[in-house]
Amino acid sequence: MYDHGSMFILIIDSCLRYEKLFGHYVACLFCGSFALCISLLATQFYYRYIAVCQPSKLGKLNGWRLCLLFIPSIFFFFSWFFLVFFGMKKTEGKVEYAREIILEVYKEDISEIAFIALQFWDTDSDGSKTFRVSDWLSYLGCLSIIGSCFSTILFCAVKIYFKLKCSQNVMSSKTQELHSQLLKTLIFQTALPFFTMYSVVGTILSLPIFEIGVGLIANLCGSGACVYPALEPLIAMYFVKDFKNTLKCKSKVEVAVANIEMQKPPYNSLRSSLVLINKSLT
Numbered sequence: 001m002y003d004h005g006s007m008f009i010l011i012i013d014s015c016l017r018y019e020k021l022f023g024h025y026v027a028c029l030f031c032g033s034f035a036l037c038i039s040l041l042a043t044q045f046y047y048r049y050i051a052v053c054q055p056s057k058l059g060k061l062n063g064w065r066l067c068l069l070f071i072p073s074i075f076f077f078f079s080w081f082f083l084v085f086f087g088m089k090k091t092e093g094k095v096e097y098a099r100e101i102i103l104e105v106y107k108e109d110i111s112e113i114a115f116i117a118l119q120f121w122d123t124d125s126d127g128s129k130t131f132r133v134s135d136w137l138s139y140l141g142c143l144s145i146i147g148s149c150f151s152t153i154l155f156c157a158v159k160i161y162f163k164l165k166c167s168q169n170v171m172s173s174k175t176q177e178l179h180s181q182l183l184k185t186l187i188f189q190t191a192l193p194f195f196t197m198y199s200v201v202g203t204i205l206s207l208p209i210f211e212i213g214v215g216l217i218a219n220l221c222g223s224g225a226c227v228y229p230a231l232e233p234l235i236a237m238y239f240v241k242d243f244k245n246t247l248k249c250k251s252k253v254e255v256a257v258a259n260i261e262m263q264k265p266p267y268n269s270l271r272s273s274l275v276l277i278n279k280s281l282t
Contacts, residue, residue, distance in 0.1 A: 001218040004101045006208045007094065008218060009117040011106065016114060020090070023114025028085045031116070034201070034225055035080035035145055039073035041193055042152040049156035053163045076145050087138020088116040097122075105216070120209055139205060150198045157190040177241070185239045192231060196224040 002009050010031070012023040047069060050057055061069065094117045095110055102110040118139060121129040164179050164186075201221050207214060237243045 001204075001221060002098075002102070002105065002216060003204065003207055003212075003214045003218040004098060005211050005213055006121055006123075007097060007117050007119040008205055008208050009094075009098055009102070009115055011102070011108075011110075012114040017108075018113060020114045024085075024090065024116065027114065027116045028081050031084045032077045032081035034197075034221075035142075036073055036077040037225060038146065038149045038193070038197060039076040040070075042149040042156075043069050043073055045153045045156040045160075045190075049159055052160045076149070080142060080145055083138045083141040084116055087134045087141070088118050090115060090117070093122055094119050118205060118208065142205065143202060146198055146202050150194065153190060153193070157186055160186060181240050185236050188235045188239070189232060192235065193228055196228040196231070200224045 002011070010027055011017075012019075012027055016023045016026055047061075050061070097119065098117065099110050102108055118135050119132055120135055120139070121131045123129055161183060164183055167179065201224075204214070204218050204221050237247060
């Protein structure tokens, strides 16, 4: 990935680099998979919202009806795919615009490799700018998907937070402690995808509007999407006490000590056993 002037470009870097047609499909699938990832995350938060705030509706999601939750994710996947396929396709104008910088950075002739690019306008010889309508529509479509997914997460997270917060007044101290752990987990699980995926991709796609070229830093889009799945479980492992104790093997030690205490013979039986041993020795 590379940001240059008014263009964001994604180049296929594999054995498919010189397969222009097939590489184009692969690039579009890669972008569509990002939409699938963020929409599935929103689906997860929506299910949490139903389970915590409206548990009476959980029965409506039993069996095959649970699959209905994934319809928006599939829709967003294909929407992003076609937005990229038609709006960011390779054109001669994009090839000429990026030829020099790609040759300098990657030592490749961009006309010979597969890529997709988002270019907001063309600059004519007299310096005037011509807006590229298809690229703008593609950009706005992708941005709306990001916004709708994160707004869903934010809405569900806020509702769950206040529901758990209000429920603490009628809970035992142990349950309150568990809910406090879940609240902290919820906050960080909401913030993490924002800083690793939503804000990163939205910012990188928007910078070319202002002709702010960040170059290879644009690869943070892919890096953030790859790092997030590995970091997300660590939040629960850190904040939820039971998970933390299991990782530290504390729970096993406590159970073992408890078993030893339960199996300890009473004082009278221990004393009588010692008396019998003394008699046998004498």
